[in-house]
Amino acid sequence: MDASVLVSRIATLPTPGSVMQTVMALSGSPEVSLDKLTYAVRHDPAIAVRILRAANGYSTDFPFRISSIPNAVDFLGTNRVCSLLLHSSRLSGENPSPFPSFFMLERFWQHAVLVALIAGSIGRHLQRYDAPDEEELFTGGLLHDIGKLALAAGGGGSLEAARLRSVGESLPFYRAENESPHTVVGALLLQSWHLPPELQQAAGGHHDPAVGANRFASVIHLADVMAHLMGYPVFAGETYPPVDAAALAALPLPPERLKLIAGDAIGKLQELEGFYGFTGPCASALGGETREARFPPHGHLI
Ligand SMILES: [Fe+2]
Ligand SMILES: [Fe+2]
Structure with a gap:
């Protein structure tokens, strides 16, 4: 499949189950601090991409670009990050095709x-x-x-x-x-x-x-x-x-x-x-x- 066709079909990427569970448990806790949340989300490629996409405004017209995950979490705030995570966790249960056997x-x-x-x-x-x-x-x-x-x-x-x-x-x-x-x-x-x-x-x-x-x-x-x-x-x-x-x-x-x-x-x-x-x-x-x-x-x- 052509790279641009493949890219156009990808809406979200998967996260290992144990990582998603840990992040969701933390984000659902009423006492979660911004620091703890940042630590939990900054170590997963798919979650990091989702947060960076939101922080960069889904548009090239945005006046500045954010490359750092702590800056992105700071910019979005706890509530917005938690709702993004909730959305990601729902989508991650809907992986359309199974991974090839050699890919873990x-x-x-x-x-x-x-x-x-x-x-x-x-x-x-x-x-x-x-x-x-x-x-x-x-x-x-x-x-x-x-x-x-x-x-x-x-x-x-x-x-x-x-x-x-x-x-x-x-x-x-x-x-x-x-x-x-x-x-x-x-x-x-x-x-x-x-x-x-x-x-x-x-x-x-x-x-x-x-x-x-x-x-x-x-x-x-x-x-x-x-x-x-x-x-x-x-x-x-x-x-x-x-x-x-x-x-x-x-x-x-x-x-x-x-x-x-x-x-x-x-x-x-x-x-x-x-x-x-x-x-x-x-x-x-x-x-x-x-x-x-x-x-x-x-x-x-x-
Ligand atoms: Fe590599
Ligand atoms: Fe590589």
Whole structure:
């Protein structure tokens, strides 16, 4: 299916059941604070997109663009966010087609959240080098593979074809995509929902050969490669994308710093899985066995 046709048919995207339940329980509580609500909604790609769409006014005529989820929640206020959540939870029960068998929503969620945590952390570590805003990088990381989620929610035919080709020909997944690449679908989707250009760039440009020329896309690209190397791909057995040397060179991050960022992000991901009540096969820590923050030496990146 053509990318623009697919995008025009997507009204909403799915959220893992345990995440939606946690968020709904919190939003229904009379004592919920804006801080708690922000924490709960800022770690899910589909919910974040819904809130950012509302905050950006569903129109390009709006005088300013909001890329940060805390700013979007602040702008909308608790009542408006809660009614959006109620609407999302009703829609999330109406997923029109089942996911393809190789696509697990929880695994997608883990990948997106880990990339967001790493990207935000890179932004924090590079603050004095005039890096893009930490919160905007976090959102860019959260939404970078939104095209894969849209393709899976639409039935996943082209995802499956690309996955089989990537395994058969030992290609990184994105190089095996022919029809409707996830980067094109993701960027088109965010554009059609009037989300800010840097978020469209994160979704559309994180595998781009010219990624090194754009600081925002470079951070998202590096965070994505790191999440793959750490054992958190979107699909089981997905080959990791190669790192772009220009993107890596554009970011002054020594190997020890990258290791620190990786370990810190894994710790936060496990905290979040606990917060949202992940118990299934995708939980990072099960029965006392913790998935290690595997991060190879810097040499593997180059
Ligand atoms: Fe990707
Ligand atoms: Fe990714």
